[in-house]
Amino acid sequence: MQATQPTFFKQGPKPLTRVLIFSTLSVALIIGDAYFQLLGRVREQISIVLYPLQWLATAPTNAVIEASAFLQKQSHLIAENRQLNDAKLIAQAQEMRLKALEAENAQLRALKLANERNPRQSQLTQILYNGRDPFGAKLIVDLGQRSGVSAGQIALDASGVVGQVIRVQPMTSEVRLISDREHMVPVLVERNQLRTVVYGTGRQNPLEVRNMAPNVDIKPGDILLTSGIDGIYPAGLPVARVSKVERAAGNAFARIQCKPLAQIDQHRFLLLLNAPEPLPAYPLTTPAPKPKGH
Amino acid sequence: MPISRQMLRPVGGGFIFFSFIIALLINLLPWQISSINFAPDFVALLIVYWTLNQPRRFGIASSFVLGVLMDVADGNVLGQHALAYTVIAYLALSRQRQLAVFPFWQQALVALALLFLSQAIMLGIRMSMGASFIGWGYFAGTLLAAFLWPPLSNLMIMYQRKDVPDEL
Numbered sequence: 001m002q003a004t005q006p007t008f009f010k011q012g013p014k015p016l017t018r019v020l021i022f023s024t025l026s027v028a029l030i031i032g033d034a035y036f037q038l039l040g041r042v043r044e045q046i047s048i049v050l051y052p053l054q055w056l057a058t059a060p061t062n063a064v065i066e067a068s069a070f071l072q073k074q075s076h077l078i079a080e081n082r083q084l085n086d087a088k089l090i091a092q093a094q095e096m097r098l099k100a101l102e103a104e105n106a107q108l109r110a111l112k113l114a115n116e117r118n119p120r121q122s123q124l125t126q127i128l129y130n131g132r133d134p135f136g137a138k139l140i141v142d143l144g145q146r147s148g149v150s151a152g153q154i155a156l157d158a159s160g161v162v163g164q165v166i167r168v169q170p171m172t173s174e175v176r177l178i179s180d181r182e183h184m185v186p187v188l189v190e191r192n193q194l195r196t197v198v199y200g201t202g203r204q205n206p207l208e209v210r211n212m213a214p215n216v217d218i219k220p221g222d223i224l225l226t227s228g229i230d231g232i233y234p235a236g237l238p239v240a241r242v243s244k245v246e247r248a249a250g251n252a253f254a255r256i257q258c259k260p261l262a263q264i265d266q267h268r269f270l271l272l273l274n275a276p277e278p279l280p281a282y283p284l285t286t287p288a289p290k291p292k293g294h
Numbered sequence: 295m296p297i298s299r300q301m302l303r304p305v306g307g308g309f310i311f312f313s314f315i316i317a318l319l320i321n322l323l324p325w326q327i328s329s330i331n332f333a334p335d336f337v338a339l340l341i342v343y344w345t346l347n348q349p350r351r352f353g354i355a356s357s358f359v360l361g362v363l364m365d366v367a368d369g370n371v372l373g374q375h376a377l378a379y380t381v382i383a384y385l386a387l388s389r390q391r392q393l394a395v396f397p398f399w400q401q402a403l404v405a406l407a408l409l410f411l412s413q414a415i416m417l418g419i420r421m422s423m424g425a426s427f428i429g430w431g432y433f434a435g436t437l438l439a440a441f442l443w444p445p446l447s448n449l450m451i452m453y454q455r456k457d458v459p460d461e462l
Contacts, residue, residue, distance in 0.1 A: 015354065019384035022358040026380055029362070029373030034423060039365070039372040046366040050322075053315070054367070057322040129324030133370040134331060134432060135425045140369075167369065174369055181426070202428075 040167055047169040058129050121274045137180040137203040144171040154273040160238040160261035162270055177264050179203050187224040187239050192217055195227055198240055207240050209256040214247045216254055302454040305348055313340055322367055331431040334439035337364055338412050341379055342405050345386040346394050357383035374419050378412035398444040406440035
């Protein structure tokens with residue numbers, strides 16, 4: 001049939017052939033992405049092309065925000081200035097205390113021959129827009145590879161941990177929020193130094209502490225701080241406040257819900273902490289002998 | 295397009311390209327988190343539109359490329375939009391001669407079904423990769439897109455309309 005048609009009617013391969021070719025290609029891409037993180041590499045190439053579109057899409061909202069900031073009343077500004085001055089005084093007082101504590105801490109560490117940890121450098125970045133993928137909780141920020149951002153950096157706001165940089169493009173990068181389903185943060189309870197892990201459960205949902213026995217010593221109102229054990233999150237950053245503890249008799253574990261301390265849906269600016277120094281290698285070759293009776 | 299007495303100007307490839315630039319732009323608009331589910335997928339809508347109206351210029355291969363672009367822009371699984379768009383373009387193409395002459399409201403129903411399918415495919419891919427079901431609100435944008443079909447089609451065809459000469 002195809003061979004006897006005049007060239008005018010020829011349209012290349014049949015639709016069915018084409019759909020088979022392209023859906024096989026798509027499935028190959030999906031598998032490739034799942035196993036070899038193909039997307040990251042492809043994004044580096046294509047995101048440059050898409051950047052003008054992304055910039056254009058966010059330009060109107062940015063313009064509105066800037067205009068409203070410009071038109072703010074002076075009385076507002078004066079009030080805010082006074083408030084900030086007060087906050088600065090308080091912060092300075094705290095800083096003095098902190099310096100004393102730091103000096104003391106350094107001395108103690110030196111005494112214990114522990115390696116001291118310098119405060120990390122950080123960069124201020126602006127949120128461009130929310131990630132559009134409804135399956136995850138992500139933000140796109142305006143610093144990328146060119147500004148020295150790398151995957152694994154921690155994003156903070158004034159009140160706590162916001163998330164972690166997971167993918168970097170030349171001019172933008174992606175921050176996964178702590179409320180993302182795939183995100184977890186090693187924490188300890190401030191009150192009693194209990195170590196645990198807090199899991200994200202979706203953008204609008206509360207965080208969860210899982211796999212804790214029903215009689216665990218966690219109360220509503222407890223603050224969870226990063227424990228620094230994974231070597232990615234520096235120790236002592238506030239993460240969440242426990243909002244609800246359910247100890248149902250039928251469950252093996254307590255249900256502990258927490259609210260992030262950082263206002264992860266509100267700000268326009270975030271702080272990116274620089275990447276941590278690598279921890280000493282995990283001892284794989286000589287595991288400790290197992291204690292008997294286990 | 296439905297049968298009409300109007301004379302239509304031929305569509306240039308440039309116009310199709312431009313329409314997709316606009317659609318990508320709308321898809322990339324920053325949405326509030328609470329309303330992101332209501333955002334219609336304009337790229338998918340235009341894919342159905344152009345496959346029905348210009349099957350010789352626009353088809354499965356172009357849909358695949360647009361899908362990859364959307365994947366990159368969204369930052370989710372690579373190939374998810376590509377597969378969904380490829381499938382809906384094929385389904386629209388396989389019944390193109392029939393669907394192209396339907397009135398707009400019937401085409402809107404077809405678009406609803408196709409867009410629903412494309413989201414179902416994406417949902418299936420994500421769930422097969424371990425994501426949990428994110429609620430029926432995910433499909434709200436599809437419904438909105440179907441309502442937008444008649445105005446969108448009228449808008450697109452406006453460009454092609456030209457005045458009927460008096461001597462005809």
